[in-house]
Amino acid sequence: MNPILMTLALAAALTVFTYSVALRLGALMRLRPEHRLDRPWQRLGVLLKVGFGQSRLIGREHERSSGAMHFFIFWGFVILGLREIIVFGEAFSKGFQELLPLLGSDSVGGYLYTLVYNVFEAIVLCMVVFALYRRIGLRPQRLDLNIVGNVILFLIIGVVGTDLLYDAAKFNLIGLYGYSIHHLSHPVFGTEMAWAPFARLLAWLMAGWGEGMMLFLYQFCFWGHILVILVFLNLLPATKHMHILTALPNVFLATSPEGYPHTPIPLLNVEDEKAWEEGKLGIDRLEHLTWKQGLDLYTCTECGRCYDICPTYVTGKPLTLKWFNDSLHDHLREEEGRLLRTGHTDESRQLVGDVIGHDTLWACTTCRACEEVCPVTIEHVPRIIGMRQAQTLMHEAQPEELNNTFRGLERNGNPWGLGYDKRADWAKGLDIPILTEPPAEDVDVVMWVGCMGAFDARSQKIAQATGKLLQKAGVKFAILGTAEKCTGDLARRSGNEMLYQMLARENVETLNTLKVRKIVTQCPHCLNSLSNEYPQLEGRYEVFHHSQYLARLVEEGRLTLDPQLEGTVTFHDPCYLGRYNREYDAPRALLARSSRSMPVEMRRSRNESFCCGAGGARMWMEEKIGTRVNEERVRQAYEVGATTIATACPFCMTMISDGVTQSGREGVQVLDIAEIVLQSLRETREPA
Amino acid sequence: MNIVVPIKSVIDVELNIRVQEGKIAKDGMSYIISKWDENAIEAALQLKEKHGGEVTVVSVGPDRASESLRKALAMGADKAVHVNDPAAEDSDSFGFAKILAKVAQRGPFDLIITGKQAQDTDMGGTGPILAELLGLPQVYNVIKLESDEPSTLKLNRLGHQGQEMVELKLPALIAANDSLNEPRLASLRGIMAAKKKPLDVLKLADLGLSPDEVGAKGARVRTLEFQPPKRRAAGKKFEGDAEEVTRKVMDLLANEAKIFA
Incomplete structure (x- = not known):
């Protein structure tokens, strides 16, 4: 094959590709910094499981068929990557494969690889046909059936089809017409033809087409393959299919890998007047995203798994995460040039209002189901909270129902603004001691009641039940009485970082002054703040949810249960x-x-x-x-x-x-x- | 338009207010801006946003009144005056009005906005007396406020039987009802800006007042004693057959509560 032509083709394609990738990488580097290389072994584990193992694609029961499809196409790409080196090398040096370690004629590796890639080509072909059928025939709701997706699938058919035909033509030229073209051959392993069942099947089907046709196909499919690959490569960075390049890095760089607690929302410096004046508290414009949040946007493939898992989408709210991402993604692509050149994005376009609707932003319940199912581990919720921070702290544009809640938290440390001095009333008559002075050594654990347990009539019963169970088990515990305040969870989730920090700092001071070490709470929101977010403010405690604490008491035999609950x-x-x-x-x-x-x-x-x-x-x-x-x-x-x-x-x-x-x-x-x-x-x- | 808003720092009425030996127990109490005063601040800020000018908040009281003033500054007021003098303590409405009148006279003003009453004493006396002392027209219990030009206000005030629509030439005094507006929160922007705003602390002498004119000594109304409100008896819950329950309730209403008598 012609090395000069190949050099030109490669140079042209790689120039465009490099420019295209460099533009986007450069734009990302202009975004806010973030450290993402801690815990490398944990990250590697997640990469193996979620990335190479495709766990979120094949691991979910009702998504298994499309998951398996993706799994095979993914592994097809990994395996055919090596094949491309062999094909491209062939243009520069006949029998290039012989130069590769363990893949030459003398090594069994070369033959095994031939078998594997040949089988995978056939599998990928089947999977792509299935994918086309899904898109054109089944039309699942979560997919947006645009034309680019279909073009990409046809290109994959092109990549695999030309390679199969190229091999088949080569086999016929060698076998039927006696051409001396390089191929693997060994006295024991035989020739590579014996290891490529699908190419051989194709060769057999084309046996009667004549020598001229085979020569033409041999040349045409080689260059056709090269052309399709290079076009495909250059389409990637320009479309949502960029995930083929960024998905694995994105999974490795994820902040909340599977099975580990999520990294808390970064602690904003709300007293930073400069940041405030420059409008940089929270995420107000695209340029306020971190580079990882930008990478998330480039990586989103609009598969829509986040969309049909989202409680707001299921109940008809305007927040459909896929479109949320898509809107931001489109905005990023519009702005990437400006971002690269100036480090800024269009000042006239507010993220909330112009790109994302107000109702959309505030619909999120922060339940994180979307993050649990995203195959490329996109982090949706921290971005939403960042955008809410800008809305609440700088624009004072939070939904107005929240104003009274904020006022209540500020005045009395609970969302209703009920008198703080009534906080321990739920415990009247239960003989639960109130911890007022250190040391807390006399108590095994402090019971954190939370605003709901303290004030809400229905939830008081939960607090009372928990208190009674701890007493029955002989646990030495106490409550903080009126010194406890809302942990600030709701303030933080609604972007009011100022109010969150005010409440959290007061609570940390109370707990640290009393030298509290262990806490049990029947509210998961309190649990999350106390155990995952207070360490940012030097509040470090061992925190249990009451279900965890009670399960342990049962385990230890301190509570004995006799099943009483009837029904389903x-x-x-x-x-x-x-x-x-x-x-x-x-x-x-x-x-x-x-x-x-x-x-x-x-x-x-x-x-x-x-x-x-x-x-x-x-x-x-x-x-x-x-x-x-x-x-x-x-x-x-x-x-x-x-x-x-x-x-x-x-x-x-x-x-x-x-x-x-x-x-x-x-x-x-x-x-x-x-x-x-x-x-x-x-x-x-x-x-x- | 320059507006003066007198505000009062009161015990948060959400708390259990306890009476000890005829006085209100102060321990464990937290203080807030009296609710109608917040409406007054909000109304002043809206007028300022429309016509420009300055909003001055004034409070007479001990140290804690400064906190309320800071809050008002954070909401958006421009200046604060705190009259902090032990001699002013236990003033009656007349005494407070005298002090406030002196503060108002320190500078030119177009409008005074007060709450319709204070949330703790529910007296509603200071505002009217203040208007009289300054010789100002006054409109009370305002529930709607419009102002197309800075010299005139169009007001709706709530009476017992309906609303009265009033046009008011300034200078004047108006008193806000809580349905007038939704007071804003002290935003981050406001809290940052408030740090740089002036808060003057004055003594009675600075206002040319002698301790005898105000405070307990100058008071014409003297509080003898506080009594806790009577606790309402717990309600009764009736369950069972609707007809039977109805009969029982009717019987109790007629014979025990004697509501038909």
Whole structure:
């Protein structure tokens, strides 16, 4: 083959490709800095599992067919990458493959590789045909069936098809017409023809086409292959198919790898007047994204898995994450040139308002289901919170229902603004000591009640049940009484970082002054703030969710259970317990020991649980658009015939209870795991 | 348009207010800007945003009043005056009005906006007396405010039977009802800016007032004693057959509560 032609083709294609990639990399480097190379071994593990293992594609039951399709196409690309080196090298040096270690005629590796790539070419071809059928025939809702997707699929057919035909033509030229073209051959292993079943099948089919045709195909498919590859390569950075280049790095650089707690929201310096004056608090314009958040945008392939897992999309809100990403992605592509040159983006275009709708931004419940299913580990929620920070801190454009909530938090440390001095009233008559002076050594654990447990009539019962159980187990515990304040979770999720830090600093001071080490709480939102976010403010405690603490007491025999719960029970996973703190088993273990029948699982459970609708400060905003998230969740519980919906979060309790009331169905109860355990507690008899 | 807004720092009424020996117990209490005063601040800020000028907030009280003034500055007021003098303590409405009148007279003003009453005492006396002392027209219990030109306000005030529409030439005093507006939150922008705004702390002498004119000594109204409100008895819950329950409730209403008597 012609080395000069190949050199020209390669030079042209690589020049364009390099320019195209450098433009985008350069634009990314103009974005905000972020450190993403800590915990390298953990990252490598995630890369192997999510990246090379494609766990989020084949791991999900109802997505398995398309997942398998992607798995094989992905591995096809990995395997054919080596093949391209061989093909391109052939243009410069006949028998180039002989120069590659372990792939020459003398090594079994060369023959095995021939078998593998040949089989994978056939598989990829089948998968691409299936993909086309899905896009054109099945048309799943989550896909946007644009033309580029189909073009890419046809290009893949081109890449694989030309290579198969090239091999087949080569085999016929050698076998039928006696051409001396380089091929692998060995006295023991035989020739490469014996190792390439699909190329050979094709050769057999083309056997009668004549020598001239074979020569033409041999040349045409070689150069055709080169052409398709180079066109394909240059299409990638210019389209959403850039994920072929960026997906693996993006997975490696993810901040919240599987099975580990999410990195908390970065601590904003709200007193930084310069940042404030320059409008740089939170994410107000595209240039305020971090480079990783930019990479996320380039990596999004619009597969739409985030879209049909999202509780807001399912209930008809304007937030469809795929379009959220898509809008930002388009904006980034419009601005990448300017960003590269000046480091800034169009000042006249606000991210919220011009690119993303206001209602869209505030619809998010921060449930993080989207991040759990994204095959390329895009981090949606921190970006949404960053954008809310700019809205709340700089534009004062938070939904106005939040104003009273903020005022209540500021004045009395709870979202209703109820008198802070009533915070311990729920515990009246329960004989629970209040910790007022250090040291906290006399107590095993401090019970963090949270605003819901302290003030909300329904949730007070959860706090009381938890308190009673701790007493029955003989745990030495205390509460903080009126010194406890809201952890600030809702302020932080609604972008009011100033108020969050005010509350959090006061709580940290209280806890540190009292030298508190261990905390148990029945609110997963408090759990998340206390254990994952307070370390940023020097508050370091060992924090348990009450389900974890109670499960341990049961395990240790300090609480003995005698199943009392009748009927069908299902467990609703709170987002901030499950996805945020990776606890799925403790509440289930308690439930299994308290229920007479086996608990049943809803269609959406564990890490794909469906949010109740309260998270992300949504509890305090009106739900004006679409159907209600909580009613949808209750419907899912009815699907499995639940007569008891168990949960482990006071917010979920409120939302699910409301949903049950709205549904008008009788005979369905909503209980917290602590209440269920208390009902099934076997009273220990005094030794005779 | 220069506007003066007198505000009062009051005990947060969400708290359990306790009475000890005829006085209100102060321990553990937290203080807020009296709710109608927040409406007054908001109204002043909206007028300033429309017509320009300055908003001055004034408070008479101990050290903690400064916190309320800082909040008002963070909401957007331009200047604050804090009259902090032990001799002013236990003033009656008349005493407070006298002090406020002196503060208002320190500079030119077009409008005074007060809350319709203070959230702690519910007296509603200071505003009217202040207007009288300054010889200003006054419109009370304002629920709607429009102003096309800086010299005139168009107001709706709420009466017992309906609304009264009033046109008011400035200078004047108006008093805000809580349905007038939705007070803004102290934003980050405001909190940052408030740090640089002036807060003058004055003594009675600075205003040319003698301690005898105001405070407990000058008061014409003297509080003898506070009493805690009577606790309402717990309600009763009836369950069971609707007809039976109705009969029971009717019986109790007639014979025990005697509402038909």
